[in-house]
Amino acid sequence: MLTSRHQVTVEWGHCDPAGIVYFPNYFSYFDNSTNALFLRALGFNKYEMLRKYDIIGIPLIDVGARFILPSVFGDLVTIESSVAKIGRSSFRMQHRLLKGDALAVEGHEIRVWAGRDPADPDKLKSRPIPAEVVARLSG
Amino acid sequence: MLTSRHQVTVEWGHCDPAGIVYFPNYFSYFDNSTNALFLRALGFNKYEMLRKYDIIGIPLIDVGARFILPSVFGDLVTIESSVAKIGRSSFRMQHRLLKGDALAVEGHEIRVWAGRDPADPDKLKSRPIPAEVVARLSG
Amino acid sequence: MLTSRHQVTVEWGHCDPAGIVYFPNYFSYFDNSTNALFLRALGFNKYEMLRKYDIIGIPLIDVGARFILPSVFGDLVTIESSVAKIGRSSFRMQHRLLKGDALAVEGHEIRVWAGRDPADPDKLKSRPIPAEVVARLSG
Amino acid sequence: MLTSRHQVTVEWGHCDPAGIVYFPNYFSYFDNSTNALFLRALGFNKYEMLRKYDIIGIPLIDVGARFILPSVFGDLVTIESSVAKIGRSSFRMQHRLLKGDALAVEGHEIRVWAGRDPADPDKLKSRPIPAEVVARLSG
Numbered sequence: 001m002l003t004s005r006h007q008v009t010v011e012w013g014h015c016d017p018a019g020i021v022y023f024p025n026y027f028s029y030f031d032n033s034t035n036a037l038f039l040r041a042l043g044f045n046k047y048e049m050l051r052k053y054d055i056i057g058i059p060l061i062d063v064g065a066r067f068i069l070p071s072v073f074g075d076l077v078t079i080e081s082s083v084a085k086i087g088r089s090s091f092r093m094q095h096r097l098l099k100g101d102a103l104a105v106e107g108h109e110i111r112v113w114a115g116r117d118p119a120d121p122d123k124l125k126s127r128p129i130p131a132e133v134v135a136r137l138s139g
Numbered sequence: 140m141l142t143s144r145h146q147v148t149v150e151w152g153h154c155d156p157a158g159i160v161y162f163p164n165y166f167s168y169f170d171n172s173t174n175a176l177f178l179r180a181l182g183f184n185k186y187e188m189l190r191k192y193d194i195i196g197i198p199l200i201d202v203g204a205r206f207i208l209p210s211v212f213g214d215l216v217t218i219e220s221s222v223a224k225i226g227r228s229s230f231r232m233q234h235r236l237l238k239g240d241a242l243a244v245e246g247h248e249i250r251v252w253a254g255r256d257p258a259d260p261d262k263l264k265s266r267p268i269p270a271e272v273v274a275r276l277s278g
Numbered sequence: 279m280l281t282s283r284h285q286v287t288v289e290w291g292h293c294d295p296a297g298i299v300y301f302p303n304y305f306s307y308f309d310n311s312t313n314a315l316f317l318r319a320l321g322f323n324k325y326e327m328l329r330k331y332d333i334i335g336i337p338l339i340d341v342g343a344r345f346i347l348p349s350v351f352g353d354l355v356t357i358e359s360s361v362a363k364i365g366r367s368s369f370r371m372q373h374r375l376l377k378g379d380a381l382a383v384e385g386h387e388i389r390v391w392a393g394r395d396p397a398d399p400d401k402l403k404s405r406p407i408p409a410e411v412v413a414r415l416s417g
Numbered sequence: 418m419l420t421s422r423h424q425v426t427v428e429w430g431h432c433d434p435a436g437i438v439y440f441p442n443y444f445s446y447f448d449n450s451t452n453a454l455f456l457r458a459l460g461f462n463k464y465e466m467l468r469k470y471d472i473i474g475i476p477l478i479d480v481g482a483r484f485i486l487p488s489v490f491g492d493l494v495t496i497e498s499s500v501a502k503i504g505r506s507s508f509r510m511q512h513r514l515l516k517g518d519a520l521a522v523e524g525h526e527i528r529v530w531a532g533r534d535p536a537d538p539d540k541l542k543s544r545p546i547p548a549e550v551v552a553r554l555s556g
Contacts, residue, residue: 011449012155012463013163017212018335019156024305031302032428045491046429057296064342070402073156074462124348150310151324157474163448166441171289184352185290196435203481209541213323263487290433291441295490297434351434 002139003082004037010075020070027063030095030107033081037093041136053133056124058111061090065107069099077104083137089113089126091137141278142221143176149214159209165244166202169234172220173248176232180275192272195263197250200229204246208238216243222276228252228265230276280417281360282315288353298348304383305341308373311359312387315371319414331411334402336389339368343385347377355382361415367391367404369415419556420499421454427492437487443522444480447512450498451526454510458553470550473541475528478507482524486516494521500554506530506543508554 008029016022038058039045050057071077077097084094090112097105113133117125147168155161177197178184189196210216216236223233229251236244252272256264286307294300316336317323328335349355355375362372368390375383391411395403425446433439455475456462467474488494494514501511507529514522530550534542 009449011445012452013161013445013448015156016151017154017156017158018337020337022152022306023338023341024152024302024309027302027305028428028430031430032426035429039491047490059296059298059348060301060345062342062344063301064340066340067338070337072464074456074464148310150306151313152306152309157476159476161445162477162480163441163444166444167289167291170291170441171287174290178352186351198435198437198487199440199484201481201483202440203479205479206477209476211325213317213325291439293434294429295432295434295436300430302430 001083001086002037002041002137003080004033004040005078005080006033006036008032008077008079010071010073010077012073015073019072021072023065023067026065026067026097026105026107029079029097030063030065030081030093030109033079033095034093034109034111037081037083042133053113053130055113055115055127057114059114059124060109060111062110063108065095065105067105069102069104071097071099071104075099084108086129086134086137089128091129140222140225141176141180141276142219143172143179144217144219145172145175147171147216147218149210149212149216151212154212158211160211162204162206165204165206165236165246168218168236169202169204169220169232169246169248172218172234173232173250176220176222181272192252192269194252194254194266196253198253198263199248199250201249202247204244206244208241208243210236210238210243214238222278223247225268225273225276228267230268279361279364280315280319280415281358282311282318283356283358284311284314286310286355286357288349288351288355290351293351297350299350301343301345304343304345304375304385307357307375308341308343308359308371308385308387311357311373312371312389315359315361320411331391331408333391333393333405335392337392337402338387338389340388341386343373343383345383347380347382349375349377349382353377361417362386364407364412364415367406369407418500418503419454419458419554420497421450421457422495422497423450423453425449425494425496427488427490427494429490432490436489438489440482440484443482443484443514443524446496446514447480447482447498447510447524447526450496450512451510451528454498454500459550470530470547472530472532472544474531476531476541477526477528479527480525482512482522484522486519486521488514488516488521492516500556501525503546503551503554506545508546 085092117123224231232248256262363370395401502509510526534540
């Protein structure tokens with residue numbers, strides 16, 4: 001499956017009075033990484049993706065994380081993200097935040113490929129992930 | 140002119156490693172307060188406002204703040220916001236953050252009443268603020 | 279076990295270009311709620327708690343959430359939080375975000391009662407949760 | 418005076434329901450840039466700087482920004498920051514956010530070199546900026 005790695009600098013404003021990354025920000029790091037992986041896999045950004053496939057987005061239905069080591073302002077950490085599983089209309093991203101070689105945070109996201117519900121345009125309805133997207137995400 | 144006051148609890152995640160409110164969050168407090176004042180003045184929320192007046196939003200063109208006293212996690216502060224000036228297509232909000240009676244932060248926002256540019260729908264174009272909105276904001 | 283309920287207004291800046299709450303912000307809502315519950319249970323805030331019990335904090339080791347219904351700017355939602363389980367040096371918070379009576383988000387946090395490691399003051403070490411804290415959190 | 422330039426990707430979570438950068442985030446971009454410039458100028462990060470010079474921080478006393486062009490998710494923008502003026506115990510940072518060659522946001526920060534007040538350790542007191550720091554910031 002497709003994997004991407006990139007580096008993130010922990011900024012002052014990402015950290016809390018304990019001096020460590022305020023944990024919701026880890027989910028932003030992971031979300032940014034998922035978006036970057038899609039951009040690289042599909043060759044166009046989220047807006048173009050939404051237009052091209054007539055979807056509303058790839059909203060999350062389940063996320064989780066385990067926090068093993070804290071990170072502080074100035075740390076340069078590595079985010080390693082991969083598509084762990086692709087179902088009919090949902091997929092699972094696996095994320096690891098590394099400090100050097102040490103695993104500091106481990107997380108996952110389950111997202112759905114979602115369009116408007118034809119029966120009620122205010123609602124979302126999952127749709128089959130197009131074969132070409134599956135192929136690209138499979139590396 | 141219209142004035143509103145409400146209280147905000149400084150949350151853990153609003154603060155930085157120095158233990159004080161990370162300053163960009165003060166602008167969120169002020170933005171929330173402007174939105175609340177509009178809701179109260181017009182009787183409908185931002186989405187309804189955009190639809191009713193066929194505008195894109197009330198984007199900011201200029202903001203500023205002076206920081207006098209820091210605030211820390213757990214502080215219950217007062218945000219006092221008022222419409223300071225209404226022009227043809229822009230208006231000025233004045234904000235004060237108070238700790239007890241002491242002025243801790245003072246800020247302003249200049250916003251425009253903006254619709255789509257008929258000549259280029261990707262661009263914004265300022266529009267005259269409707270008379271009924273001016274009347275409501277004038278208290 | 280102790281339960282608390284309070285209301286949160288979904289602010290403009292909490293939402294993303296899809297118009298819905300940017301999911302990491304749900305974890306901030308839950309974190310704020312845990313802090314509020316502790317304040318109510320113990321009668322003093324996080325700083326006083328850290329001083330009194332000579333701990334560094336109650337850092338998270340595991341969090342997760344399921345997203346069932348989206349929320350948008352202007353929604354007034356209810357956060358219902360409870361202490362679900364108290365172990366020797368860790369505890370589990372359970373959170374529910376309700377829109378009216380409908381469950382919109384469900385989440386948990388596992389936190390540890392942590393002090394400095396006497397062997398290495400740069401590290402944290404879990405400590406037994408004091409009996410009086412256990413009693414208060416048990417309602 | 419010292420100037421730094423670096424690029425920032427506008428992330429999904431930085432943007433609001435209007436699809437544009439939520440304006441307080443511009444101040445985070447600028448703050449990150451000030452921190453990066455100091456790191457480069459002094460050769461050590463904020464924590465080391467605080468320790469070495471026995472200060473509490475370089476808190477802001479005044480900030481402002483003018484918003485000229487919006488930015489959206491996926492934009493790769495340039496932040497150009499420079500030390501515009503150094504006084505005895507305060508200094509002014511000037512920031513420009515560029516989209517290609519176009520100026521999109523212009524901002525400033527006035528910060529003080531602050532230590533603990535010897536008369537009251539809970540308060541801050543401005544201190545003279547050390548000559549070697551002035552020399553480094555002057556490029």
